[in-house]
Amino acid sequence: MNAAQSKITKGEETRAVILNAALRHASVAGYGALTIGVLAEQTGMSKSGLFAHFGSKEDLQIATLDEGVRRFNQFAFVPALAAPRGLKRIVALFDNWLEWTRRSDLAACPLMVASTEFDDCDGPVRDAVVEHMNRLHLGIIKAVDMAISSGEFAPDTDSEQFAFELFGVIASCYRSRNLFRDQNANVFAQRAFARLVKSAMAVPQHKTLAKSGVRRKS
Amino acid sequence: MNAAQSKITKGEETRAVILNAALRHASVAGYGALTIGVLAEQTGMSKSGLFAHFGSKEDLQIATLDEGVRRFNQFAFVPALAAPRGLKRIVALFDNWLEWTRRSDLAACPLMVASTEFDDCDGPVRDAVVEHMNRLHLGIIKAVDMAISSGEFAPDTDSEQFAFELFGVIASCYRSRNLFRDQNANVFAQRAFARLVKSAMAVPQHKTLAKSGVRRKS
DNA sequence: ACAAATTACGAACGTTCGTACTATTATTAA
DNA sequence: TTAATAATAGTACGAACGTTCGTAATTTGT
Numbered sequence: 001m002n003a004a005q006s007k008i009t010k011g012e013e014t015r016a017v018i019l020n021a022a023l024r025h026a027s028v029a030g031y032g033a034l035t036i037g038v039l040a041e042q043t044g045m046s047k048s049g050l051f052a053h054f055g056s057k058e059d060l061q062i063a064t065l066d067e068g069v070r071r072f073n074q075f076a077f078v079p080a081l082a083a084p085r086g087l088k089r090i091v092a093l094f095d096n097w098l099e100w101t102r103r104s105d106l107a108a109c110p111l112m113v114a115s116t117e118f119d120d121c122d123g124p125v126r127d128a129v130v131e132h133m134n135r136l137h138l139g140i141i142k143a144v145d146m147a148i149s150s151g152e153f154a155p156d157t158d159s160e161q162f163a164f165e166l167f168g169v170i171a172s173c174y175r176s177r178n179l180f181r182d183q184n185a186n187v188f189a190q191r192a193f194a195r196l197v198k199s200a201m202a203v204p205q206h207k208t209l210a211k212s213g214v215r216r217k218s
Numbered sequence: 219m220n221a222a223q224s225k226i227t228k229g230e231e232t233r234a235v236i237l238n239a240a241l242r243h244a245s246v247a248g249y250g251a252l253t254i255g256v257l258a259e260q261t262g263m264s265k266s267g268l269f270a271h272f273g274s275k276e277d278l279q280i281a282t283l284d285e286g287v288r289r290f291n292q293f294a295f296v297p298a299l300a301a302p303r304g305l306k307r308i309v310a311l312f313d314n315w316l317e318w319t320r321r322s323d324l325a326a327c328p329l330m331v332a333s334t335e336f337d338d339c340d341g342p343v344r345d346a347v348v349e350h351m352n353r354l355h356l357g358i359i360k361a362v363d364m365a366i367s368s369g370e371f372a373p374d375t376d377s378e379q380f381a382f383e384l385f386g387v388i389a390s391c392y393r394s395r396n397l398f399r400d401q402n403a404n405v406f407a408q409r410a411f412a413r414l415v416k417s418a419m420a421v422p423q424h425k426t427l428a429k430s431g432v433r434r435k436s
Numbered sequence: 437a438c439a440a441a442t443t444a445c446g447a448a449c450g451t452t453c454g455t456a457c458t459a460t461t462a463t464t465a466a
Numbered sequence: 467t468t469a470a471t472a473a474t475a476g477t478a479c480g481a482a483c484g485t486t487c488g489t490a491a492t493t494t495g496t
Contacts, residue, residue: 009494010492036483036484037482037484047484048486057483057484
């Protein structure tokens with residue numbers, strides 16, 4: 001046992017192995033297809049041995065979702081915070097978001113999958129999905145607000161609207177990739193994102209006079 | 219038996235009843251949750267009696283999907299064809315698309331649900347989803363091309379890109395409605411759609427000279 | 437090295453799954 | 467009305483589901 005990993009116990013290690021398999025399986029077949037038996041077979045454990053790590057199937061689903069979100073944050077969100085506030089950070093977030101399901105060995109974004117699977121099924125899993133999605137949503141809004149503060153985005157930019165449309169671009173990209181298996185999915189997504197950013201950009205000052213009254217109520 | 223419905227047999231009638239229940243259930247819990255037992259209980263039939271209408275569970279899923287698409291076409295797509303070619307038809311299609319899951323008693327769009335559920339699972343159900351989605355995608359592209367022909371949209375408008383972004387708007391709207399339960403989901407969607415249309419609109423002729431070179435490769 | 441604690445297993449529980457088969461009831465055509 | 471046909475119910479099946487429990491194996495702290 002070396003010093004770097006001296007604290008992780010055996011149970012936590014196998015739990016990580018289980019969650020890795022669970023995440024891979026859920027990203028392909030959905031969280032409803034996360035059966036104890038299949039997962040046990042896939043990890044080479046007994047059903048009961050695997051089950052003991054989680055109190056119930058529901059807990060397993062939530063744990064899998066949490067792990068997926070943790071990886072997303074680790075791969076896409078946190079690194080984007082290294083980029084300077086404003087447009088650059090938004091671009092970094094978007095790029096990371098597009099890339100992260102390709103770099104990880106996941107078939108689809110675990111949070112996106114969960115959000116369409118549980119959006120109409122009340123319960124603790126849905127609650128967890130909503131919480132994660134809300135956090136992400138607020139993170140985007142905050143990033144957009146920073147771009148407004150820095151003067152890169154126009155002061156009347158609706159950051160919630162921006163987040164709404166950004167989610168749409170990502171969702172459409174995933175659909176093109178996974179359903180249509182379109183190699184150009186990322187190109188479409190990049191163009192859509194560019195158009196979104198462009199329409200939020202502040203008008204350069206030497207052209208401002210002509211566009212004083214933007215159509216916007218109050 | 220009156221003349222209007224003289225041709226429908228008893229079997230077709232109960233099959234319709236089953237598919238109605240199946241559609242409602244699938245739109246909430248997904249196609250994987252379409253179990254024979256639950257569906258039999260919900261329609262007041264025996265498991266075997268219900269099962270006899272479909273050769274397998276897979277056939278039931280496909281039949282349910284087909285029925286969902288049929289209703290979508292009937293409610294949203296075909297009526298939009300009554301609008302004149304060009305922008306008006308696109309607007310009609312979009313409006314109908316947003317409204318149809320509210321007017322029908324469905325929790326979500328059956329095709330959208332199916333497309334995220336089966337996008338990574340090869341098999342006949344996925345094939346059916348892809349086919350339906352492709353048809354819809356081509357329908358949108360054709361409608362956009364008409365708007366280009368009519369001169370409403372700029373000649374260099376990328377209709378495939380337009381379809382890509384339109385799907386994103388719809389997907390994001392459904393997410394806002396079903397996951398966040400945001401009452402303003404349609405407002406966000408309408409704004410996003412307006413921005414999409416605006417950027418595709420042809421530049422009025424008396425202003426053309428200033429914008430001759432649009433940045434676009436080849 | 438040993439005792440204590442953690443972790444994994446095997447077997448079995450009752451339920452529900454999808455899917456056969458056979459019988460019985462409704463519907464339809466003559 | 468009756469014979470033919472279609473539609474539904476009944477029953478049973480092996481498999482897989484999530485879950486519990488007692489016990490064996492292994493890791494851990496001392």
